[in-house]
Every structure is written in structure tokens, then in C-alpha cells.
Amino acid sequence: MIHLSKSTKSVSVVLFFFVTLMGWAQQGDTSYKRRVLEASEVDLLFSYYNQDGQNAAVTGGEGTEELTDATSSIVLRMPMNEDDILTVDVGLSAYTSASSSNVNPLDGGLNVTPFDASSGESRKDVLAYINPTYQHSSDDRNTIWSANAYFSSEYDYFSIGFGGSFTKLFNEKNTEITLSGRVFLDKWNSQYPIELRDGFFDDRITGNGTYSPLFREFDNENRNSYSLSLSFSQILSQKLQGALFVDLVSQNGLLSTPFQRVYFSDFEDFYIDEFQLADNVEQLPESRFKIPVGGRLNYYLNDLVILRSYYRFYWDDWGISSHTASLEVPFKLTDKFTLYPTYRYYTQTAADYFYPKEQALSTYEFYTSDYDLSNYDAHQYGIGVQYKDIFTSARVLNFGLKTINLRFSQYDRSNGLNAFIVTLGTTFVGN
Secondary structure, eight states, X not given: OOOOHXXXXXXXXXXXXHHHHHHHHHTSOOSOOOOSSSSOEEEEEEEEEEEEOSBOTTTTTOBOOOEEEEEEEEEEEEEOSSSEEEEEEEEEXXXXXXHHHTTSTTSSOSSOOTTSXXXXXXGEEEEEEEEEEEEEEOTTSOEEEEEEEEXXXXXXXXXXXXXXXXXXXXXXXXXXXXXXXXXXXXXXXXXXXXXXXXXXXXXXXBSSXXXXXXOOOXXXXXXXXXXXXXXXXXXXXXXXXXXXXEEEEEEEEXXXXXXXXXXXXXXXXXXXXXXXXXXXXXXXXXXXXXXXXXXXXXXXXXXXXXXEEEEEEEEETTSOEEEEEEEEOOEEOSSSEEEEEEEEEEEEOOOTTBOOTTOBOTTOSOBBOOGGGSOEEEEEEEEEEEEEXXXXXXXXXXXXXXXXXXXXXXXXXXXXXXXXXXXXXXXXXXX
């Protein structure tokens, strides 16, 4: 299902560019100074995500949201010389989704219903990505710039991105300001619900009259995103550190999801078995502007406990505003083991274009039944444990084990969506 030929060629060009830069950098000044990164590091990361709910957007806001996702990634950080670091993040994400399987609910099973998964190929997909970053620090370590690229591909979506950042440290490195920007140029390979595709016919359709949906394929399949971020962090005292940030995000192009159905209140209902056929797919504006503003405050309570707090306010011109607050309390059990209890609260208002099933009118310009854009509250509870060995006594090949992080989280939404997340991360350091 995945075609990587174009992205692979692009990645090869990017890596060749970085390796060339590496060669030039290593031909510079050879006098000794402390390296920004003393040795190569490798992060091996794995996550497992499982969710369920009854408000699938694929089936117009009613139906199974069962989904599992397993993601594996490798992050390699390599010192090019005393001042420069090349980081390459490569990963695969494989998922199985009951809701996306119902893009075509007719390709498996005897009884067709939005509350069961179809057995067809649309129930699963794989996303592959690569994200290289090159970072340079000045001799006094008070100026840092970086450049990065991003490529990802899955069955119906391809993304290419690039960006950079500039960081300045002042006041004996107690004050830090970072300005960064990113651009993503994405393209859909639109997959529409089976009943809206050319040539569809099924003699099992029931309803009053003739099934005649209000549907037209999207002319533009591009989606472009631009972001500009400014962050400010300050060491306020020996025990207190704070940070503030603001992002400006602009998106344009196809912001609707082509396979998410909508049912109108002024249209007759048509079914195959228990599955209701779409009146249309969601229609959303072709532009969106977002502004998240927030901050962090970390307090060193004592040698055993640190308090890490976070708050963010979000606003966009689709009518959504939200608040996020979280607290993490790392508790040092021993010199090597630390426990991480966490809690996160989230609340948002609904988008102007959100309508539950069969509440939108066909005369409206924009509409969606995606409950991600509805009004809801969410709670996330978690616990994590970290093992850290600064001496890297355990070794695999030429790399010493530096840290192991294992986390468990439970996520609960007020609209009935529940999820369980497990993440495992290890860091190895080279000689």
C-alpha cells in the first residue's frame, strides 16, 4: 500500500547534503574545545495506542472508533565536530482502524453495520517517515541554529516539510530565546466513501425514493501549513525555572477529510442493511489560522521531588478555543530510578461547523460530524518510570545503555472516546 520511491530519492539527496556539510565542517579548526555532544547517541522508541468509542467521523458521527497503532522509531544523534550535530529520526507507524475500514463497509461480512469493522484492506495502513536535522553551536555556545527536513508517506497522504530555528542565550545562559519556523507541503490521494464513487451500484439499497447524494470530488488535493514559533525561558532562581511560548499557524488547501461522511436532516435516509449511505462528505473552509499561547513552570522542591507544570490556551478562526493544563511530579526513588506520575486536563469549545449526525442542513456551506471538532473535556492519567545509568555499565555492541523510560497513560473524553497508551524508550551512548 505504501509507495516510497519519490520520498526515498528526496531523502537520499538530503542525506548526501548533510554528509557533505559534515565533511566540510570536519576540515575546519582542529584546536580542542569541549564538544556540544561528546559521543553518538541512539534512541530506540516504541509506542502502542489503543482506543474505542462510538462517534466515528468516517460514518457520520455514529459508529465504532476502535483503533490500534504501533509505532517504532530510531533517533540517531551524531557529533560532526565540536560544534555540529546531525540528528536523523526514522520511523514506521502501523495501524488497524475499524472506522477507516468503513470507508468501504461492503468488502467483507454478511451484515453491514457502522458498529463493526469491515474486513477489507482499508482497515489498515502504514506510515513511514524520516526527519533529519542539522544543528550548529557557536564557539561560546550562546548561539545555536538548526535546519531540518521532513518526509512521510502513507496510502492516501504524502507530506514534505522543512524548517529551522535560531536560539540565543543571554545572562550567563540563564535566559534563552528561540525563534523557529516550519513549512509542510502535503498532498492527499483522496479516498471517498464507496457509495460516492463513480459506477457504484448495489441492489440492496433501501429508502424512500432514489438515492441521490449531494457530492462532488474535491478539485484541490493540496494542504499547506506554515508555522512560526517564539519561546522565552528564564531561570528565575536556584529552584524555579519558567518558559513562555507563542505559535502562529496558518493552513490552506484541502482541510476536509475526503472519506468522512455527513448526514443531513433535510435528506431522506438510505441504507444497505444497517449501514446508512452518505449524503455528502464533510466540507470545511480552505483556510485556518491558529494561535496557541502557553507556558511552563518547573520547581525544584528538594533532592527527591520536582514539580513540572504546563498551561496552554488555544484559539482558531473556526470557533475552537481550548485550555490545557498538566502536572508532572518526578519522584526520585534511588540514584538510578525515578517515578513520573502525570495528569493532564483538556477542554475545548466546538467548531462553528460541527453538527451531530443529521443536524446539518444541505444548504449550509460548511459542515462536519467529526467529534474531534466538538465540545468536550478530556482527562489523561499516567505513570512512568525511568532507569538512568550515567556510567553506562550495561552495553550492547559498542553502545552503553544510558536510560530506559517506560510510561502508561489512560485517556478519557467526555464524549465517550477512551484510549490507552504505552511508550517505551531507550537511549544508548557510543564510546
